[in-house]
Amino acid sequence: xxxxxxxxxxxxxxxxxxxxxxxxxxxxxxxxxxxxxxxxxxxxxxxxxxxxxxxxxxxxxxxxxxxxxxxxxxxxxxxxxxxxxxxxxxxxxxxxxxxxxxxxxxxxxxxxxxxxxxxxxxxxxxxxxxxxxxxxxxxxxxxxxxxxxxxxxxxxxxxxxxxxxxxxxxxxxxxxxxxxxxxxxxxxxxxxxxxxxxxxxxxxxxxxxxxxxxxxxxxxxxxxxxxxxxxxxxxxxxxxxxxxxxxxxxxxxxxxxxxxxxxxxxxxxxxxxxxxxxxxxxxxxxxxxxxxxxxxxxx
Numbered sequence: 001x002x003x004x005x006x007x008x009x010x011x012x013x014x015x016x017x018x019x020x021x022x023x024x025x026x027x028x029x030x031x032x033x034x035x036x037x038x039x040x041x042x043x044x045x046x047x048x049x050x051x052x053x054x055x056x057x058x059x060x061x062x063x064x065x066x067x068x069x070x071x072x073x074x075x076x077x078x079x080x081x082x083x084x085x086x087x088x089x090x091x092x093x094x095x096x097x098x099x100x101x102x103x104x105x106x107x108x109x110x111x112x113x114x115x116x117x118x119x120x121x122x123x124x125x126x127x128x129x130x131x132x133x134x135x136x137x138x139x140x141x142x143x144x145x146x147x148x149x150x151x152x153x154x155x156x157x158x159x160x161x162x163x164x165x166x167x168x169x170x171x172x173x174x175x176x177x178x179x180x181x182x183x184x185x186x187x188x189x190x191x192x193x194x195x196x197x198x199x200x201x202x203x204x205x206x207x208x209x210x211x212x213x214x215x216x217x218x219x220x221x222x223x224x225x226x227x228x229x230x231x232x233x234x235x236x237x238x239x240x241x242x243x244x245x246x247x248x249x250x251x252x253x254x255x256x257x258x259x260x261x262x263x264x265x266x267x268x269x270x271x272x273x274x275x276x277x278x279x280x281x282x283x284x285x286x287x288x289x290x291x292x293x294x295x296x297x298x299x
Contacts, residue, residue: 041068046261087169103162
């Protein structure tokens with residue numbers, strides 16, 4: 001996109017060309033970049049700076065309406081939509097889902113090479129004896145996570161999927177975030193999907209630091225690439241300084257520009273900063289396998 005609308009609260013909206021926006025000083029650019037929208041369909045937009053290897057600055061969006069004239073379907077978009085279809089089918093066909101944090105991302109696979117959702121052995125779950133339910137960290141009317149109370153029914157259908165496909169499906173509107181499907185984050189703990197998957201815009205600190213699976217898109221990082229700022233809200237930050245080098249290697253990130261507009265899912269805990277002005281989402285145990293970043297393609 002060559003233009004984007006900037007809209008902040010009740011102030012008059014301003015349409016910026018990419019040339020005008022990139023000419024702003026650094027502070028003003030940082031202030032405005034989380035308030036950008038597609039001028040045609042009003043989908044949330046992002047700004048990418050020019051790269052050192054000659055790529056021009058641009059606006060983009062992962063949230064275009066299908067009939068938007070700015071929408072240019074890419075191979076990654078097609079793959080994400082296929083992932084949403086597959087995850088919706090998994091929800092229908094399965095009695096539970098195990099998140100496979102060890103599954104290698106398949107972003108480099110051809111889009112027409114479909115990978116079927118695998119089925120895992122029920123013996124992988126520790127459900128041989130009843131266990132006392134763990135008390136919800138929110139309230140009893142909306143339970144959060146549980147220890148399995150009883151064995152599953154004989155020969156249950158248990159799906160297994162990695163973070164990449166789950167993230168893509170969420171970005172493309174699958175039913176996962178509203179589903180009652182049981183989701184196992186390891187062999188012991190299970191959650192209702194609707195209580196586990198939380199968009200950054202709805203992130204709230206939890207009692208006792210109980211984790212969730214937070215997801216959305218990245219607006220930008222700070223200059224030192226020690227923090228990520230979600231595009232879906234303005235009061236949430238994700239510290240990455242403790243595993244910055246590992247993140248860059250795993251997701252082929254070489255510059256701040258690569259993170260702008262990227263999709264992200266992260267298993268972590270949410271808490272207030274010292275002044276209670278910003279919510280922090282911290283990766284669980286700094287385990288890089290518990291997150292996935294999907295780099296946005298050039299528009």
